[in-house]
Amino acid sequence: MITEEQCRTAPKVLLHDHLDGGLRPATVLELAHETGYGALPADDADALATWFATAANSGSLETYLETFAHTVGVMQTASALTRVARECVEDLSTDGVVYAEVRFAPELHVEKGLSLDDVMEAVLAGFAEGADEARAQGRPIVVRCLVTAMRHAARSREIAELAVTYRDRGVAGFDIAGAEAGFPPSRHLDAFEYLRGECAHFTIHAGEAFGLPSIHEAIAFCGAERLGHGVRVMDDVTLPGGGVSPGRPVDGATLGRVAHYVRDKRIPLELCPSSNVQTGAVASLADHPFDVLARLRFRVTVNTDNRLMSDTSMSREFMLLHRQFGYDWADFERFTVNAMKSAFLPFDERIALIDGVIKPGFARLKSQRFDG
Template sequence: MSDVTPLGAATLLRAPKVLLHDHLDGGLRPATVVELAEATGYDALPTTDVEALGRWFREAADSGSLVSYLETFAHTCGVMQTEEALVRVAAEAVEDLAADGVVYAELRYAPELFVERGLSLDAVVEAVQTGIDEGTQRVAAAGGAIKVGTLLCAMRQHARALEIAELAVRHRDAGVAGFDIAGPEDGFPPTRNLDAFEYLRQNNAHFTIHAGEAFGLPSIWEAIQYCGAERLGHGVRIVEDIKTDSDGTVHLGRLASYVRDRRIPLEICPTSNVQTGTVASFAEHPIAQLARLHFRVTVNTDNRLMSGCTMTSEFTALATTFGFGLDDLRWFTINAMKSAFLDFDARLSLINDVIKPGYAALA
């Protein structure tokens, strides 16, 4: 880590950023939730006051439990059941990310959660892509640039993983970058979905797996060794396989060594990890240890509405708490770009033409 004065948000806002782990239904603007609820007849919001609703989402998510954290999504998903709503939410997400300095993002969502009013899975995917295209065009018209792909999530407590994997492959030439499984980890191991992962591998498709958040090392081990995950969604509990002696000597267990040696990316979401009780506090987050040990660490927002965060605020908190400097944040960003579900030439172009020059300008 760099020995520098903590970086300020104004500087970090200008830093080019790469975001691999961000849920579309976890990043709505509070005003959009209220307006869509009125437009769609959704009447279960805890309040229609925009500021109060924003506070409610953050406070409700601050429960220390992943299960409770996930309950807040009933409201965002509740207002995203029409094509118009999906287009709007996706377009606004792209605009908000670009305004935050994000140059590449993968937005993930579970199509099966947006079919309550009769939309087909394909219609959901097409509506989200329309929104992403619109948002990208708006950003370009304002003089900016951002590239956005999507990840289709299957909910691990349901039994539709293969169906969603097939959906991802069907739309992979139209904006879908890959596949994921999400939802409660405890009691729903990734091996329940082996047929989906086998199908994806046979079709040369990319996938990440939520693992090592609410459940520990067995979740990570299954995701990698049984399912073949290319990346780990969170993966932060890999630290449970790292021991430190009283003299500071560090010992990596077999699984931690494998994850580091194979350069398996960790999609770490610091603020979210605190909210769900995965780590006790921001200051105790193991991201600094994992970075020192040269794991392929990436920094992510998870759910910008529920966590009340942006990539800039996450970078700022990391710089303030752990003394990370521009070189460290550049390293996180290049780690993420190297790990993106994007073709090699495009990744290299963003690294060499956008990310490196962007950080050089800040320095």
């Protein structure tokens, strides 16, 4: 058996984590008092944590996204943004994450007069402070930023230019997020064409709530290098006997053209098990196609999405998958290497982390298993 404490010591790679979805409840309260934000639904940290988890557990992506009004509401000053970014890195490093790409939408943090550049400077400063502190405590972590545009807005080209401006200062790439239904990724083709022209990396939230057409547009029209969630690629996979119950044979599975393309091109799936259940992308963890997709050799990765709303961490996501599908350290090493290979980081830096940190870390865990 694998324990959560052991999972915390495993070197983990996180590709899909939202800055405004990972605040500490106590920080939300303190920032609300400091900034004059008075709309919180609870006035103590434990009650607030419970409210976020309960409100997010609606089975609807749109309702799930409403919880962000409160976290974004307290992230409207430079000092608040820097603090949240710093604490994010501290929390990830404590959880054993060695590489993380944390995303946020700068356009959501200008309500009190900050410019987009002010927002970027504040967040990147916080990431740097958090990494320095983690290194000093013997828990080195590499953190990069993904700059996100909101798919229902009309600022994606402007935000894409912001990502390129800061790409040598800690930004790894670009993303679009928000409710999928009615806001297809093809609405933002000018942004993606600009990014391709600049040889810049980007991922796209697709296949979480809306289904296969969202994935098709993201890869065929927009050229996404990764799929944010992408869980609905399973809509294009037919298993003998149907269903995705654990252990169901995958021999003889039939893949449609979109699923074939995703697998053949090794397009990474940024799967977020807990969040996918909360938003209704899947009915339950037992119904999650993670294991089927893994056994069909799609490039699956494990992610948190929103640690506050899902009351989760990378270690907890590992434990959920271990309990549900019986994964061992060899499986988690494969998923972690998948993620590191898929990171928007220069090739030599990826290899250095795989060979110098990830593989030795899992080798130690495997030896502990056999040593008792």
